[in-house]
Amino acid sequence: MSDAVVRIGVLTDMSGQFSHESGKGSVTAIQMAVDDFGGKVNGVPIEVVVADHMNRPDVALAKARQWYDTQKVDMIANLINSTIALGVADVAKDRNRIAIVNGSGSSRLTNDSCTPNSIHYAYDTYALANGTVRGLVDRGLDTWFILTADYAFGHALEGDAVSTLKRLNGKLVGTLRYPIETSDHSSFLLRAKDSKAKVIALAGSGLSFVNAVKSAHDFGISGGQQKVAGLLVWLTDIHAIGLENAQGMLLTEAFYWDRDEKTRAWSKRFFERMKRMPHKGDAGDYSSTMHYLNAIKASKTDDAGAVMAMMKSTPINDFFATNGRIRADGRMVHDMYVYEVKKPSESKYPWDYYKLVTTIPADGAFRPLSESVCPLVKK
Numbered sequence: 001m002s003d004a005v006v007r008i009g010v011l012t013d014m015s016g017q018f019s020h021e022s023g024k025g026s027v028t029a030i031q032m033a034v035d036d037f038g039g040k041v042n043g044v045p046i047e048v049v050v051a052d053h054m055n056r057p058d059v060a061l062a063k064a065r066q067w068y069d070t071q072k073v074d075m076i077a078n079l080i081n082s083t084i085a086l087g088v089a090d091v092a093k094d095r096n097r098i099a100i101v102n103g104s105g106s107s108r109l110t111n112d113s114c115t116p117n118s119i120h121y122a123y124d125t126y127a128l129a130n131g132t133v134r135g136l137v138d139r140g141l142d143t144w145f146i147l148t149a150d151y152a153f154g155h156a157l158e159g160d161a162v163s164t165l166k167r168l169n170g171k172l173v174g175t176l177r178y179p180i181e182t183s184d185h186s187s188f189l190l191r192a193k194d195s196k197a198k199v200i201a202l203a204g205s206g207l208s209f210v211n212a213v214k215s216a217h218d219f220g221i222s223g224g225q226q227k228v229a230g231l232l233v234w235l236t237d238i239h240a241i242g243l244e245n246a247q248g249m250l251l252t253e254a255f256y257w258d259r260d261e262k263t264r265a266w267s268k269r270f271f272e273r274m275k276r277m278p279h280k281g282d283a284g285d286y287s288s289t290m291h292y293l294n295a296i297k298a299s300k301t302d303d304a305g306a307v308m309a310m311m312k313s314t315p316i317n318d319f320f321a322t323n324g325r326i327r328a329d330g331r332m333v334h335d336m337y338v339y340e341v342k343k344p345s346e347s348k349y350p351w352d353y354y355k356l357v358t359t360i361p362a363d364g365a366f367r368p369l370s371e372s373v374c375p376l377v378k379k
Contacts, residue, residue, distance in 0.1 A: 002072070006302055007047045008034070008289065009073040011060060011088065012103060013080050014052035017181065017206035020236045021281055022080035022103045028273050029282040030077055033289035041296050049073065053084055060084040061091060068095040074302050075100060075292055078285055082106035082153035089118035096304050100292065102284035105205075105232055106156035107367060110331040114374035117304060119311065121332045122284030122320075123254040125153070126367040128231055129160035131252030131338045131360055134168060136199055141227055142170040145197035147188050147212065149204030150177040157203040157231050173197040180204070185212040186219075193221055201229040209233075210240045217245040235279040238341060238353050246353075249341040254280040255320060256337065256354055262319035277351040287320035288332075324362070329374040336365040 010030055012022040027050050034046045049071065053060035060081075067073035068091065076092065079085040080103030092099035093115040100119045101109055107126040109118065133144075144165055148158040154177070162172055173195045176188050189212065192200040200221060202212050209230065216228045230237070233251040257267035257277045266286070270278040295310035296302050316324035321334035339354035347353065369377050 001042050001044050001302055004044050005047055005072070006041055006044060006293070006296060007049060007071065007073045008292075009064075009067045009071075009076045010048060010050045010078050011053055011063060011067075011076050011084075012050070012078040013055055014050070016055045017208060018055065018080045018103070020240070021206065021234050021279070022078050025274055025276075025278065025282045026078040026080075026103065026285045029270065029278065029285040030289050032270065032273070033286045033293070037290065037293045041293050042300060046293065053081070055081050055084070057083050057087055061087050064088045064091045065095075068092070068097045074098065074304075077289060078103045078281070080104055080281070081151075082109075082156065083151055085109060086113050086152060089113065089115050092117040098292070098304050098308065100288045102281050102288060104153060106153050107160055108152070108156055110327075110329040110372075110374060111367065112373050114329045114376055116330075116376060117308065119288065119308075119326055119330045119332060121288045122280045123336070124331070124366065125157040125160045125232075127254075127336050127360075127365045128252045129157065129164045130365065131336055132229055132231055132250055133161055133164040133170070135250050135252075135338045135357060136227070136229060137165070137168045137170050141198040142168070143173050143197045144170060144199045144201055145173045145192040145195045146175045146201045146203055147185070147192060148175060148177045149180045149208065151180050153205065153232075154180070154203050161201060161203060161231055178204070178208075180206070180208060182208050183211055185215050188212075189216055189219055189221065193219065193226065197226065199227050199229050201231055203231045205232050205234070210237050213237075213241050213249075214245055234281070235277060235351070235353065239276070239351070243342060243344040243347055243353065246341045247343045250357065251339055251341070252360075253337050253339055253354070254334070255283040256339065258352065258354070259337070259356075266319045283320045287316065287318055290318065291316055327369065328376050328378070329369065329372055330376075331366055333362040333366050335362050336360040
């Protein structure tokens, strides 16, 4: 055990447009894991340090280097914002430390940009597109217009959605890209509405996504013949949008607090601290931190190579995943779920937002290794 301490760094958005998807929630979930583990592993204390990257890659990479080089951080967690996650994963590889991504979604993290030192845990753009696009095309909604946030995550989500749409013989009518800080989507939505596409899909996240859905409802898109689809939707987004505006939306999730007894038990503990129900990022941060600490305990070292090997060889069975496993490319594969947002009249208690449409088994949810270009995958 190096340095007589295991130090976990939570590098996240504490104040910007993605803070409700990460921020204080991710810090709380990781601290819960450390507390539940007992605060020590193999006789040494576990410490959690936190930094706000402010959605600036230069700030994030500088902090990651400082943490790994001078503060002896062993693992950096959360990493919301795909541009930042991709950069920090490379820093972890260079420093031979570990990065575990739960906030960001770009499937590049386990495809062309995979590393032996990073894990993509909760979800990715391939799984989101695979579930939502297939679910809507199966309902006959086969012509699409995609509005895309103009950064790494949005590009990856658009690309995976278009690939899935083509496999299902759907038709892409058009695409538009918008700056990630955009608050007024009027011109973009009107272009999409004029396209007559059956689905207007939003390949974005954060407050910008929330505002876009509200605007779509105001323009009469949501209740008309066209359907608005969120390719990445967080539970906190639905809470902010409201069931009146979001009802009927089809979405793909890695985790829902009200899925079963185990998810409800953990979520109620999280609610006591945060006064909101957790989403996939929160649950993934907790689950992956526990898996990381258990790997240190089992391998009797905090050496990155030994811990990564133990994490990849040990199945994950907890409230988040059943028989989850981390592949050679760093992708943690587990079941994914397609939900439909309830009507206001169907919701029986606070945070009762989703009804299950179908479960996608782990082997069918994520990009198959046969299609991977990750150099860690043996062909």
